Amino acid sequence: MPSARTRKLIEMDKRHVWHPFTQMKDWLADPEPLVIEKGRGAELVDTDGRRYLDGISSLWVTVHGHRKAEIGRAIRAQLGRVEHSTLLGLANVPSIELAAELVKIAPKGLTKVFYSDSGSTAVEIALKMAFQYWQNRGQQRRRFVTLKEGYHGDTIGSVSLGGIDLFHQVYRPLLFETERVEAPYCYRCPLGLRHPSCGIACLDSLETILKEKSGEIAAVVMEPLMQGAAGMISAPPGHLKRVRELTRRAGVLLVADEVATGFGRTGQMFACQREGVVPDLMAVAKGLSGGVLPLAATLVSEEVYRGFLFPYSDQKTFFHGHTYTGNPLACAAALANLRLFRKEKTLARLRPKIRALRRGLESLRGLRHVGDIRQQGFMAGIELVRDKATREEYPWEEAVGVKVCRRARDKGVLLRPLGAVVVLMPPLGIRMDQLQRLLRVTRDSIEEVTEEP
Ligand SMILES: *Cc1c(COP(=O)(O)O)cnc(C)c1O
Numbered sequence: 001m002p003s004a005r006t007r008k009l010i011e012m013d014k015r016h017v018w019h020p021f022t023q024m025k026d027w028l029a030d031p032e033p034l035v036i037e038k039g040r041g042a043e044l045v046d047t048d049g050r051r052y053l054d055g056i057s058s059l060w061v062t063v064h065g066h067r068k069a070e071i072g073r074a075i076r077a078q079l080g081r082v083e084h085s086t087l088l089g090l091a092n093v094p095s096i097e098l099a100a101e102l103v104k105i106a107p108k109g110l111t112k113v114f115y116s117d118s119g120s121t122a123v124e125i126a127l128k129m130a131f132q133y134w135q136n137r138g139q140q141r142r143r144f145v146t147l148k149e150g151y152h153g154d155t156i157g158s159v160s161l162g163g164i165d166l167f168h169q170v171y172r173p174l175l176f177e178t179e180r181v182e183a184p185y186c187y188r189c190p191l192g193l194r195h196p197s198c199g200i201a202c203l204d205s206l207e208t209i210l211k212e213k214s215g216e217i218a219a220v221v222m223e224p225l226m227q228g229a230a231g232m233i234s235a236p237p238g239h240l241k242r243v244r245e246l247t248r249r250a251g252v253l254l255v256a257d258e259v260a261t262g263f264g265r266t267g268q269m270f271a272c273q274r275e276g277v278v279p280d281l282m283a284v285a286k287g288l289s290g291g292v293l294p295l296a297a298t299l300v301s302e303e304v305y306r307g308f309l310f311p312y313s314d315q316k317t318f319f320h321g322h323t324y325t326g327n328p329l330a331c332a333a334a335l336a337n338l339r340l341f342r343k344e345k346t347l348a349r350l351r352p353k354i355r356a357l358r359r360g361l362e363s364l365r366g367l368r369h370v371g372d373i374r375q376q377g378f379m380a381g382i383e384l385v386r387d388k389a390t391r392e393e394y395p396w397e398e399a400v401g402v403k404v405c406r407r408a409r410d411k412g413v414l415l416r417p418l419g420a421v422v423v424l425m426p427p428l429g430i431r432m433d434q435l436q437r438l439l440r441v442t443r444d445s446i447e448e449v450t451e452e453p
Pocket of ligand 1: 117118119120121123151152153154223228229257258259260261285286
């Protein structure tokens, strides 16, 4: 039973707060939504002092852990200087230093940084830049190629690029059309093939489109290695590299949406680096500030940047900016985040944890309703199916993913599903014993919910 204070907070929340991606009718009917008050490391604490393991990094953002001292100190130090100053017509110290650091760690060849404040805006900026880049060269290229099941954010431009009907269908009349090519969804291969003998046939449609229409296409936009919100659809090795080859050959820009995969999530700093790929534009957000403040960036190549360098009177300026672009507090947090990667050797120390996650996930394969398990580094999805032999899906009304996550919550672990896919996305800084507990609770919760008589 929640305390009187918690009950009061819940009542106020229900009276005034509209939650994202939430059917509020269900929320209002929930007698005990959690109200989080504190956090430390991989744990969150609710208003009644109950502790929970944060199994999804507070929706994929927390990197080293909650309330990491170095990041807090950096923000406080910056507060002692200035909290905000605009990048329109002025520069500020943390945004300069951060841009230099980002260029150092990014795939070689991305040399310029354009700031914004969310993944959606970072992608929105990339697509406007790609469109205008061609315009500035006197070419009308209006079309974008995206992957089916892709997710790139919730503003109208990034929703246009998205391919998840449940989220995006209702807005179709407002959106621009894109060319959609097959997602690398091996478990439910649209061509009926199975990796690894497939030769990545899902890219045949991309090859065809690029052959026939390259002169109309501004860019190919994709999530490298893992289509996150789609339900952790993991691309087979070589997929990304092949997209880069095809786009380069066709003279079409490649936009990598690394909003979810960036900052160590897939085991290297950026997913593109796994396959030695340098995109022309790259959107980053979620983990950029360590999961502490809203901050995003669009990194671009010298070539794209130069495509905007003209006399002002030519009207080829990139007319885009947000009020908080380059916010010094958020940039100071991001600088501290990147310093921690170096100081704590975060990526090297992640390797044994990735292996432990892999072993733990493998042990779930035997469960009666675990259909597929997909992992890229510290990003994983467990697809639950009604019938393993036929891969029959659970009907969505059954909300099996929601039930599993609710069960895990009762056991002190916070998860959030994507349909029938249970997502595991712990902070990179999670301790090994916490990771083992996360895996144990996930296993028990799946077993109890799906194998109940
Ligand atoms: C989360 C996400 C976005 C959107 O980021 P917001 O900060 O929520 O706007 C875009 N692309 C990908 C791949 C994401 O995972």
